[in-house]
Amino acid sequence: MLIQKIKLIRHAASICIVSLLTAVFMPLSAQCEENGTAQSEKLQKLIREVEKYEATYHALKLNLTSTKNEQDTFFIPDAPKPIIAETQIALDVQGLNFRQEEQSKGRFIVIVQRALGGLKQDPANANYTQSGTKERITVSDGKTSRYFWKEDVVAEKKGQQRETSIQGGISDKPMHLPNLARPHMFLMENGGPQVPLSTYLKSIKAIHSFPGRYYLRKDATLNVQILGTEEFQGLECTRIILEIIDPKGTPRTRRELWLARDRNLIPVRSLGYTYRDSKEMPISEAIVDKWQEVRPGVWFPRQAHYKRFDSFTVRRKGQQKLSWQVKYNINSVHLDPQFPPDVFTTLKFPSGTKVTVVKDGKIIKTIDAEANEL
Known part of the structure; x- marks a missing residue:
């Protein structure tokens, strides 16, 4: 009889423990799932809002000035600094x-070898x-691209050789729209x-399905999180955070964006992290410094800057050392302008330009342009 009572007590205790565990853990699990669903719904809503604003900038005419200042580049440690263009x-x-x-005018770096600091380079080929x-012109109509570039420079090395070159090209592969033309991606031009x-x-798959340049592996994963609301520059x-995870499940890079609610959700700040350097200290920072209202309620950056910090110093010393930066001044923005019908389909090559024609990735012929529009 005593043994039977003990068994009944143990059975009752087991039921109590199971009930307690169920009461504790099931709501937590359900809450996690609910939070994940809520986060996903918030993200989808945010994407729809951004898409609505992006449509406002479908057609535009933009004029801007960029100034690049390279203050500390290990590719040319002995060159006079800064190098400004x-x-x-x-x-x-x-x-x-x-x-x-x-x-473009100013000073430019020519990379012949990527040896650190140029110390291991052959001096004759450094x-x-x-x-x-x-000068560079790029024209693309979504099917065919045309380009022209011209250089008139003097090499700042022994001999001070003058280098001039002119080249043109036509390809059946369209060029990709630069991020400077997208106000929501302006800070991510670099x-x-x-x-x-x-x-x-949206996803890595969505990125690779879009006609653009990616720098992201197809087998990687993109994890996007909305952290909440913060104030920046008033x-x-x-x-939000966008984190790239490699196929093995290891997080590799992170970008943090501050989307300004009263500026059509255009990012006012962007921070870039490379985890091999640091998870706490960004290697890049971009900020919109001033804004312009191009239409009532429609905004575009007026001034912005991008800073790139030396990865080696971040990784080894835990300090930010400026490597180079770009400052942007947007001089004018016009929405929905009227364009000539051939503005995206023709390019007038100067007389004497050698124009290379490429089809399916292969050069099929070279044309001597005589001031022709091709």
């Missing part, structure tokens, strides 16, 4: 069709700097995928 950029955009004209002017922000927020922002 200014570029005037004119962009006509309609959907994925665009025409980009660039005029990296060097140039000074002078460069290093970000050349896709709309709404596409970037603007209420939605702060």
Whole structure:
């Protein structure tokens, strides 16, 4: 009888323990699932909002100045610093069709070998700097791309050789729209995928399905999190994280964005992290410094800057040392302009230009342009 009572007591105790565990852990599990669903719903809502704003900038005419300042590059440690080049950029955009004209002047780095610090380079074939002017025109209608570039520079090394070159090309492979033409990706012109922000927020598959340049592996995973609301430069922002995870499940890089609610959800700040260098200290930072209202309620950056820090110093010393930076001044923005019908399909090559024609990745012929529009 005593043994039977003990068994009944143990059975009752077991039921109590199971009931207690069920009461504790099942709600936690359900809560995690609920939180995940809520996060997903918030993200989908955010993507729809961004897509709505992106449509506002479908067609635009943009004029800006970029100034690149290389203060500490290990590719040319002995070159006089800083190395500064200014570029005037004119962009006509309609959907994925665009025409980009660039005029650059100043000093430029020519990378011949990528040995650290140039210390292991053959002096006769080492990296060097140039000074002078460069011109580049790119035209793409989504099917065919045309480009022209011209250089008139002097090599800043022994001999001070003058180098001039002119080249043109036509290809059946379209060029990719630069992020400078996308206000929501403006801060990611250096290093970000050349896709709309709404596409970037969706998935790796969505990114690779879009006609752009990616820098992201197809077998990687993109994890996007909304951290909440924060204030930056007096603007209420939605702060998000985009983390890239490799096929083995190891997180590799992270980008943090502050989307300004009162600026059409355009990022006002971007931080880039490479985990092999540091998870706590960014290797890049980009910020919109000033804004312009191009239409009532429609915004575009007026001034912005991008900073790139030396990865080696971040990794070894836990300090940020500026390697190079770019400052942007957006001189004018016009939405929904009227374009000539051939602005995205023709390029007038100067007389004497050798124009290379490429089809299916192969050069099929070279044309001597005589001021022809091709």
